[in-house]
Amino acid sequence: MNLTFLIRLSAAALVLLTACADPETNTGTEPAVADNAPAIINYQLINSYPHDASAFTQGLVWYNNQLVEGTGQYGESNVRYVDLATGKVSKEVKNHEEIFGEGITILNGKIYQLTWQNKKAFVYDAVTFKQLQEFPINTGTKEGWGITHNGTELIVSDGSSNLYFLNPATFQEIKRIGVADAMGPRGNLNELEYINGYVYANIWQTDDIVKIDPNSGQIVGRLNFADLKSKAGITSNPMDAKAPDVLNGIAYDSAGQRLFITGKYWPKLFEIKLQ
Template sequence: MKKLLFVSILAIGFYACDFGGKTDKPADKIPAEEVDLTPKNISYAIVSTFPRDGGNFTQGLEYAGDGKMLESAGQHGESDIRYTDITTGKVLEKTELDKAYFGEGCTQLNGKIYQLTYQEELCFVYDAKTLKLVNKFPYTFGEGWGITNNGKDLIISNGSSNLFFVNPETFQEVKRVGVTNQYGPVANINELEMIKGFIYANVWQTDKIIKIDPDNGHVIGIIDLSDLRAKTGIPPLSMFDEKAPEVLNGIAYDSAQNRIFITGKYWPKLFEVKFDN
């Protein structure tokens, strides 16, 4: 999504609510209005910190294996798809997009890399080994924001409260799931990552990550990372510096070593973190 000149962290209702109380009724006998859908607050801990290119307007982040990170950079004239070294932050290889395109989320599936574009309604497909463009698909669900996969389908966000499950070969929509919490639909679903069967998502304009049940779209957990900047020396949001670090954006999972990585737009650091869930 477009560059922010000023960001105000929103007080979104689903971040604080406790209905309290318990019931001894069997779960299948509890009236719908009595079911507590309040997401669980999930704590986090920083495991390691790594340097990275602070000039990358991070739109997509995914672990690529062998100590490499797959990243998608945004902004017209600055967009690319790249591999970086996790330890050093060095860019190992990249393919630049034409300046007419604004890169968004990315994911790797079956030897191919899929990269969305913001408002151009086009998905670029690359060979995962070479980062060479091999195909492109138009789409009709509006803007492209975040993308991940479940091993079969691509899962895409467009800034609304919907997640679109898409066939990776035809780019036809298979199904869509609405993301909801105890108050109703949750919009601004951004960068996505599938972790142990659940979808983790950045929520645009916040430094929070939500945990989503992909079967029904319910938000079952929230990780509040709003104190991460103070803990790690990431500069605060700025309305004057266009290259200043913006909101948290970027979640990656190394399933082989059970590691989670996060970063943000124009953030000069990559963090390995642990979620207590």
Template sequence: MNRLVSFLSLTAAVCLTNCNSNTDVPANESPAENKSSVAALSYTVVASYPHDTSSFTQGLEFYKGQLLEGTGMEGQSKLMQVDLKTGKASKQIKLDSSLFGEGITVLNDTLYQLTWQNKKVLVYTANDFKKIKEFPLNTEGWGITNNGKELIVTDGSSNLYFYEPSTFRLMRTQGVTEDGSPSVNLNELEYINGFIYANQWQYPYILKIDPNSGHVLGKMDLTQLTTRAKAENPKEQYLNGIAYNPETKKVYVTGKYWPEIFEISFAF
């Protein structure tokens, strides 16, 4: 009798062990297969500054310690030099009413401003916003940055386009992937210490991208800031705008119609 009880108890224990061992992990899947290779990037808000809520921010850039901003919307698109402490434009020009302004970058004292569906690149002298030429663009214009040699452009897809600055000739195209899948809605860009940081349109994320492989190495979730911006201005739209000041090593972010620009600190 004792042997029978022991046998039945052992059989039940084995059954329970086997059943429980497969509860969380299917037979054809291991826990490692669900783990993302993209690091979560943490950040700290160091300070905040006022931002004009009428600005549909498309590009944010520092040039010789001065904050530059490009805005969009037909009839409202501008190129501005902005006083960071007050949020007021100290210098600005308006784009032609037919143009929808997009991202901006400065390379070799030359400022490049994209337009959205107009497929034009506007080129200025950076110190006085004097227009010097235009280039045609073979895609939509969204975000732009540079690596010191090439201009790097997005068009809302998962691609980065590398252009020759003097001719705007396309040199190469680099697809961007996150855990092996194409990234989406790549928008405003900033090049910092060898990596590209990209806003994703309609998402509260900034992606850290290896420009050589296109792999997303890190992802920063700025939901806290987008929530704060929405609470302060119900007309707030998406996170868009990354600026790195190479003189101070500080990074600033904002968004379309946001009431604030945030200085954030994180490991580059």
């Protein structure tokens, strides 16, 4: 067995191992690994507001000068209008007990709500909360995590390193991209928000929000919000299922250029400005 043959054999084995390593993260367009580490994005804390500490926040949207929030947990999931100043719920639609709600977004007067493992999503009128449609989640892992839109397409995450672009009328997949930074594919993409041409995503179980180029899939920026936990008075308590949980919730007010951040069971919601 000569040296040339050994080199070729090793290269083939490496390709095979790479292809088989993670079928979920490789189901989309192979992510282009970024040339450089993501830029650190700084922010200024502008204000804090009360937030319903019983809300397992899964999605957050700023719409018509109000917050719209989607919450999770079986028997507790809903979509609600929330007053920013008081944190009080002004209107809500509750899901059935077997539904675990996930991310939400609003496009063309319609609220789109994902579910986690129920393999379906719902569409509501954004004013009346009347359910208009129900559609299956067929992409990737067939789990719903985060959702946003770019004005014409829905953009969905499923816990993998992929983002899926869907037709909002037919819910058919248009394309998918793999998301990566300089270290490779980045999974656990959770709650999403489309801001000025980029997708911002919570990374589940971390204090990070990443900024993603939706054309290349490269992570070009990173924000860390570990200090917000202390400002919200949050301490870890693994024995309490209702204890404040991870960072999750991004809403952008494009008119006021304000960004709102919160988390699951957090008692506060924060207004920040990117720098």
